[in-house]
Amino acid sequence: MGSTRPSMQELIGRRRRAGLVGRIEERAAFRRNLDLPPEDERHRFLFHVHGDAGVGKTFLVRELEQIAREAGALTAYVDEGAGSVPGAMTVLARRFASQGRRFRELERLLTAHRERRHEAEAVLATGGPEDPEEPSAGSLAVARAAQVGLGMVPVAGAFAAALDTDRIAQGADRLRARFRSQEDAQLVLSPERVLTPVLLSELAGAAGTAPWVVLFLDTYERTGPFLGPWLHDIMTTDRHGTLPANVVVVTSGQHPFDIARWGGFADFMADLPLGPFTEAETRGLLADKGVRDEPVVAEVLRLTGGLPVLVSTLAETRPDDLDKVGDPTATAVDRFLKWERDPVRRATALAGALPRRLDEDLFRSVVDGPADQVGALLAWLRGMPFVSERGGRLQYHDVVRAPMLRLQRLRSPQGWAERHTRLAEAYGRRRTEAEADLRTGELWADESWADEGWRELRLGESYHLLCARPRAAFPEALADLVAACAHGDDAVRPWVRLLVEAGEDADAEAVRNWGADLSGALAGDGLAGLLRLLLGRARGDEPWRATAWALRADALARDGAPERALEEYDHALALDPALVRAYRGRAVTRGGTGDHEGALADLDRVLELEPDNPWNVILRGEHHRLARHHDEAVADLSEGIRRAPTSEFAWASRGAAHERHGDLDAALADFDRALALKPDYAWALARRARVWRGLGDQPRRLADLDRALALQPDWAWGRCERGDALRVNGRDAEALADYDRALELDPGYASAYASRGVSRSNLGRHEEALTDLDRALALHADYPWALEMRALVRQRSAERT
Structure with missing residues (x-):
């Protein structure tokens, strides 16, 4: 570290004089780490901050980030908004870019990951062993892969997790062959395997330009379920590459780290437990703000219990006298707001707590007044200690927000419902605008539900509807939860959390209990368990039951239980004889067991119900090909090509049909066309190699196979x-x-x-x-x-x- 940098004591002293901290021990421990060279044996490169809500974990993490910045470090902050490991990497890349350090290759791959997820419906790989020359053990996994292609099951991490290791090893090769390259396949099946080595390489480059690189992972009680295994992997193994020695990770959550997982890493960890401020610390912080009147200090001590977020909030108001306590039913937040004498600001603070995350448009939905006045009130609110800014939006601390919500709900139930309705309408307008920008009619994918931004808007709308009218909005919220199940754990988890939060905030016991039970089912048995719970509790008249049966069938099919899956598809179709998803899923599952005739019957029905979807006719053509119905296969695939001329799979599938029939010139032309559309199409290359075999051109046969295996070695x-x-x-x-x-x-x-x-x-x-x-x-x-x-x-x- 350079000699011109301020010392640790100077930095901490500066912060204390500014009245921003009440304790310095945690900052000192962190700063001492930055004063050590990375190779020093006393160096710790994982700090874990933990403690109950309200003790100042996020505040401390932000302070540590500022200390790191002043020590010359590159930093990045991630919280629960990330939602997944690729989401966390996206946030990291953005944070580093804002400091002038672009992770260009990682950004490229993250963009490709998002694109491949949306293109996964183009992955079509169905059926059992095509002939004795193809691997039989792969057929079931291929059938599951087709369900991904048909938009019936998750296309990202949740799908990869559903396939056990043996089945991935035995069968996923045929799925991967349908993608542009092995990298594309992995970006859908297991994105962490592709992205993590690149992230580590980018971090190594950044680490060479700064004394430290510090990653802050906040709200770890929420991000830990998906970030925890990944973080442990990169910090305790070199499976994906080596983490540079001058990379420090700071995590922050309500619970200590799992000793069973991290115990062997104790020499490289530093635990930073937080508790409420002591009386001396509270008095010191109040004194820094000029609050020294003993009755006032005593009241602050009583109201806050030493919770730093409350102490800081009260200190900012600089109260100089003690009014009477007031209504004994009032909450602590109501009491400390009494020191804010401006009634407009008091009302603003309460209204701003209603959204889970607040931006200017939502603020205007709940705060009335001229534009300049509303802007000034928002600026004032942004400066309050209990408000933090995350991703361009404001968020109240839970300890402050919860009693503010309770106060408003109890004081004015009608006003509570009206304001939440206005917020729901604001989200609904945004959702409608977003829908207009989404592509529609391409294949059969639900473009809205496949879009993360749209889902977030729908979540906000549903939260406020549940708060305004829990009983009326709950059935629709469950229907949305079922729809989210088609897009995997990453999509479902926020909906389950929504029910828990809305049930708590609106004091709606039924909603809260449902949320808790669904959360447990998802954590224990994944989507299959969650859907089992939903169907087990259904009254019998819910419009989503047929879809839920079909989704559960999808889960059973990809988990290796095709016979049970077929029974569930039958349940779905008994409830809704026009459910395309169930027919298509049953077709794919039948094809996976070798029942191509049964699959074709289901696909005939799919085309009756959804005749304008080109992918349906291509899918039926593929099953005709697998069933060795040459003329029917060529007819369907030709029609599919006419409707979707850029479908490289349709061209390649028709080429395979021609090759088997002995029409080698037609097969060669089709494969050439497929490869012109997608030059690194491994399956088409390997199939074209069979054409060269038939034509007696062994050098070209080997050349195509070499190229295919270079793209897909496993x-x-x-x-x-x-x-x-x-x-x-x-x-x-x-x-x-x-x-x-x-x-x-x-x-x-x-x-x-x-x-x-x-x-x-x-x-x-x-x-x-x-x-x-x-x-x-x-x-x-x-x-x-x-x-x-x-x-x-x-x-x-x-x-x-």
Whole structure:
């Protein structure tokens, strides 16, 4: 650290003289860390601030950020507004950019992540094993992947979490092959795996330009469920790269860190527990503000209990006399507002507490008056100690906001309802405007629900409707919760929290209890458990029940229970015979079990109900192809191409149909077109390689397979295809490496066993060859080529003996 920087004592003294802190020990501990070189063994690079609501955790974190800035550090602050790990990275990138340090590659990938999520409906991979040459174990995962493509299940982290490790290893290769590249697939399936190494690389670059880089993760009691495992991973392993030594992380939440998870990391952590101010600290802060009258000080001590947010708020009013206590039912907040003599400001402080987050437009919805007066009141409110600014919006501290809400609800129930209704209308207008800007009619995706900004506006609208009229608004809120389930845990979690908060703020016991129970179900059994609870408590007349059954069926299908999923789809269709989602989901699930005829019957119904959606006809064409209905497949896929000429999947699927039928020139033209639309389309490259095989062009066959595997190296089917190409060129030793890798990825891959057996036989290893061929036939008894090859190997073995 340079000698021109102020010392720790000077910085702390400056803050105390400004009356901003009552205690200095936590700041001193943090500052001492910044006075140490990163390699010093006393260096701690994880600080955890924890304590009950109102003890000043966020205030302290902001103070620590200022101390870090004055020490020359680059800093970034994240709170619960992030919502997910990619969301947190987005906030980090923005914070660093505001200090002149752009994380350009991370920003590019985050943009791509958002785009790929919205494009995930273009991922179409259905059906069981197309023939014995494709991996059978992947079929179920592919069917689940199709549900993602059909907009029926989450397309981000929640979907990836639903697939267990073995199934990802065995089957997700075919899903990934549908994306532009392996990176695109990972950005949808497991974005952290792609984004985290880039973040660490960007942090390393930033760390070389500043003495410290400090990351502040606030409200950890809310962000910990999704940030905790990721943070532990990057701080305790080098799986994604190395965290620079001069990166410090500060977390802040209500609870201590989990010893079971973090205990082994204790040497690198510093615990900063916070409690209420002591009497001496409270008196010191009041004295700094000129509040020394003993009766006033005693009243402040009594009202606040030493909670720093309340002490600071009262200190800012600089009370100089003690009025009578007033109505004994009044809350502490009402009491400390009595020192604000301006009735307009008092009313403003109360009204501003109504929204969970406040901006100027919402402020004008609840505060009446001329524009200049309203602007001045907002500026005054922004300066209050219990108000913080996050993401351009104001937010009250929970300890202050809760009693302010209770006071208004009890004093004027009608005024409470009217103001919340006005706020709901304000959010509703914004939501309507946002809908006009969203794309509509593209595929079947619900563009509104897929948009995070729209969902946030709907959340705000629903919160205020629930506060205004809990009983009337609750059924619609549950319907919205069900709709959110189609978009994964990241979309559902805020709706569950909304019910908890609205139930508490409006003192609506039924809403509060529902929220608590749904929160427990989501935490315990995920979306399937939440939907089970919803359906179990349904009265029987809710309009969302059919959709909930279909969504639960989706969850069962991707969790490996297709038969149970089919039963749930039947429940959904019994309630709503026109529910396209259920027909489409049942079609995909049937296709995953090999029942393509049943899938086609469902897709016929889908097209009756939704004839204008080009993806439906493409999907039916794909199932015709898998069922080996050549003419019907070509007809549907051609119609799909006519309606959606930029669908690279439709071109590639028709090319595969032509290739199987033996029309190699038509197949080659279709694959060329698909690859012109998407040059790094691994599945199309591997399929075009089959055309080159049919045309006898082995060099081009191998070239396409090499390109496909460069894009998707962990692709079992692609590995087996290249192994076959090497084998027919007499390169059996090289082929074995591909077969071995294919079987590592998919241990149930019959074709890979059979092909490896032939290569082993070609190399004179007949006993091993027979073992492989026996295994292939155990997996797939009706496998003519394997039977033929086993007879040949037995003959070779007999001739040798």
